[in-house]
Amino acid sequence: MKATVRAHPNIALVKYWGKRDEALILPHQSSLSLTLAPIHVTTTVEFGAAADTVELHGHAAKGSERDRVLRLLDAVRVQAGRDLGPAKVVSRGDFPMAAGLASSAAGFAALAVAGCAAAGLPEDTRASSILARRGSGSACRSVQGGFCEWQRGERADGEDSYAIQRFDAGHWADLRMVVAILDRGEKEVKSRDGMKNTVETSPYYPAWVKDAEAEVPRARELIAKKDLEALGELCERNAWRMHCTTLSADPPLSYLSPATLGLIQHLREQRKKGVPVWFTLDAGPNPVLLTTSAHEVAAEALARACGAVDVVRCVPGGDATLLTEHLF
Ligand SMILES: Nc1ncnc2c1ncn2[C@@H]1O[C@H](COP(=O)(O)OP(=O)(O)OP(=O)(O)O)[C@@H](O)[C@H]1O
Numbered sequence: 001m002k003a004t005v006r007a008h009p010n011i012a013l014v015k016y017w018g019k020r021d022e023a024l025i026l027p028h029q030s031s032l033s034l035t036l037a038p039i040h041v042t043t044t045v046e047f048g049a050a051a052d053t054v055e056l057h058g059h060a061a062k063g064s065e066r067d068r069v070l071r072l073l074d075a076v077r078v079q080a081g082r083d084l085g086p087a088k089v090v091s092r093g094d095f096p097m098a099a100g101l102a103s104s105a106a107g108f109a110a111l112a113v114a115g116c117a118a119a120g121l122p123e124d125t126r127a128s129s130i131l132a133r134r135g136s137g138s139a140c141r142s143v144q145g146g147f148c149e150w151q152r153g154e155r156a157d158g159e160d161s162y163a164i165q166r167f168d169a170g171h172w173a174d175l176r177m178v179v180a181i182l183d184r185g186e187k188e189v190k191s192r193d194g195m196k197n198t199v200e201t202s203p204y205y206p207a208w209v210k211d212a213e214a215e216v217p218r219a220r221e222l223i224a225k226k227d228l229e230a231l232g233e234l235c236e237r238n239a240w241r242m243h244c245t246t247l248s249a250d251p252p253l254s255y256l257s258p259a260t261l262g263l264i265q266h267l268r269e270q271r272k273k274g275v276p277v278w279f280t281l282d283a284g285p286n287p288v289l290l291t292t293s294a295h296e297v298a299a300e301a302l303a304r305a306c307g308a309v310d311v312v313r314c315v316p317g318g319d320a321t322l323l324t325e326h327l328f
């Protein structure tokens with residue numbers, strides 16, 4: 001009745017941006033990501049506790065934060081088909097939470113896998129990915145490591161909307177993602193709200209959906225060939241196009257800061273000088289640089305020269321895994 005799981009966050013190379021069903025968290029388009037190690041979240045779930053309690057990163061979760069976690073565990077209870085009693089959840093991450101490093105992706109993936117294990121359900125990556133998706137869309141891509149594709153699916157009940165691993169972490173072991181933290185502050189508009197506004201008001205949104213869907217198989221091919229230059233170009237193009245949809249929403253929304261643009265400009269200059277480095281950018285000001293092990297030091301220096309207050313160097317990460325040591 002108790003299980004502990006470690007999961008890594010992931011960074012989307014082809015982004016998920018916009019839901020066709022908000023309750024079930026079903027996306028308009030497929031997306032593709034890389035799991036990031038060594039940073040991770042560890043979560044312990046125990047059923048049969050005295051009362052439902054949720055502690056996230058050292059604080060008792062309240063309100064919608066608590067509800068999101070308990071709702072996911074309710075779905076586990078339904079799958080288990082028996083009364084598991086109240087749940088105690090404790091979760092901790094080893095990286096800055098408000099830095100746009102997708103703490104929610106690692107958190108809900110760890111919660112889904114730990115919840116299933118604590119309930120005695122058999123290991124099932126597809127079922128765990130669907131559960132994680134219902135906590136936070138991008139979390140469905142953190143159940144497995146390496147390069148994962150979240151297939152949008154067609155069904156209204158979301159049973160065909162989950163992530164599958166295309167390549168494991170060992171496929172491209174010298175790929176590096178360098179997270180440049182330019183601003184540690186909480187963003188004003190959460191991804192969830194930003195994407196809703198975009199879907200509802202951007203005239204460019206239908207073009208985004210069509211384009212992103214077509215980029216997924218192209219990205220897959222480039223990853224298969226380990227063609228960093230072409231993949232880097234694809235990632236930048238996809239990030240710009242996602243940000244175009246927010247800029248064209250009503251009211252317009254910009255996640256970019258002057259420092260973000262400064263870094264991108266500098267990165268282009270470095271590339272002209274022969275440094276193989278590209279960027280991607282989620283819904284926040286902190287770019288993630290894509291390079292190889294031979295150039296990660298140069299990528300970190302580039303980030304620091306552009307005002308990064310922190311830099312996190314990442315390698316391709318593995319699957320969410322069960323641990324034998326618990327957090328409580
Ligand atoms: N370890 C965790 N376990 C469960 N839920 C978590 C955990 N960490 C964060 N969360 C939930 O995720 C929310 C933050 O998610 P949110 O999507 O806003 O930010 P993010 O993941 O850091 O960045 P992004 O917006 O790019 O996804 C928190 O308010 C909390 O509800």
Ligand SMILES: C[C@@](O)(CCOP(=O)(O)OP(=O)(O)O)CC(=O)O
Pocket residue numbers: 011012014015016017025031104135136137138139191192282283
């Ligand atoms: C820009 C993104 O990081 C958006 C992630 O959004 P979330 O998965 O955090 O949103 P919800 O499903 O509403 O919880 C792109 C991506 O990770 O694909």
